[in-house]
Amino acid sequence: MEVTRYSSIRAFYREVEDFLLCQEDRAGIMLGNCLRFEDKVWKGEQPFLATVKQNGKIMLSAMLIPPYALLLLEKEETDGVAAVPYLVRYLIQEDYYIQKIMSPKAVGKVFAQEWTTAHHLEEKLLMDLRLYALPTVIKPAALTGRLRLATKADLAFLPRWIVEMTEETKQIMTMAEAEEYAKIRVASEFLFIWEEDGKPVSMAAKTRPNIKGVSINLVYTPKNLRGKGYASACVAALSDHLLKEGFTFCTLYTDLSNPTSNKIYQNIGYEPVCDYIELKFNEKRTERPA
Structure with a gap:
């Protein structure tokens, strides 16, 4: 197998376009980065962009846009698993340090085993x-509410909701970061509110509008408003809205440790595609003598 590294996202995308588009649901994050950053001029650390090929066939693609995780993607699991040691060997030869990965589960586990063994690290899930x-929405039981675009007026509470949500998902934002994030999402008309009797009760966001598909994230209902079907109604209405915009399908990620969210999404028509893991690599802890 041969590892090829690319000097720009444009060059990388030319190579992997067919590989990504034939599995656009699984490739949503990597494809989205290619589409949105194709002409970006990078200052400082450059993206890491590579493929592992065998006889001209892409076995594995890799993308790291600083400061985010290394993304890995294969089309066939056996190909990806077989290609990982070649990618790890290349990264070691180039003295390239990886802190985090996000990957389909089987390939990610193999990468983690190879990487932690080579560098004497431990992995943290x-x-x-x-x-x-989702190709078609199954509408939930009717609620007396409506979906609407978030507005500047909603910035009075949206940053707090975002901070609370990231605390629950352990991807913590500061209030200042959440305020900036909310402003950008509102200005881009990507953030939506479900309201009942004029009161905001849940939120969800459009993200990564790609070729045929689009994703939903930032789904959150405050704790005191849960159990009333607001998140289901919000996501169902937003999914329906996006399909009517012309997208063929919607995607979203769920935390497998949260069975409630997995259930409600399936109830409105979301079907499992594959499992992913996000891992961080830390130095091994050494036991101090008693």
Whole structure:
């Protein structure tokens, strides 16, 4: 097998376009990065972009856009697993340091084993995820509410909701970061509110509009408003809205440790695609003598 590294996202995308588009649901994050950063000029640390091929066939693709996790993607699990040691060997030769990965589960586990063994590190599971895709919405029981775009007026509470949500998912944002994030999402018309009797009760966001598919994230209902079907109604209405915009399917990721969210998404038509993991690599802890 041969590892090829690319100097730009444009060059990388030319190579992997067919590989990504034939599995657009699984490739959503990597494809989205290619589409949105194709012409970006990078200052400082450059993206890491590579493929592992055998006889001209892409076995594994890899993308790291600083400061985010290394993304790995295969089309066939056996190909990806077989290609991982070649990628790890290349990274070691190039003295390239990887702190985090996000990957389909089987390939990610093999990478983690190879990487931690080579560098005497330990892995920490950040997120155990399931990717879902929806082609058609199954509408939940009717609620007396409506979906609407978030507005500047909603910035009075949206940053607090975002901070609370990231605390629950262990991907913590500061209030300042959440305020900036909310402003950008509102300005781009990507953030939506479900309201009942004029009161905001849940939120969800559009993200990664790609070729045929689009994703939903930032789904959150405050704790005191849960159990009333607001998240189901919000996600169902937003999914329906996005399909009517012309997308063929919607995707979203769920935390497998949260059976409630996995159930409600399936109830409105989301079907499992594959499992992902997000891992972080830390130095091994050494036991101090008693």
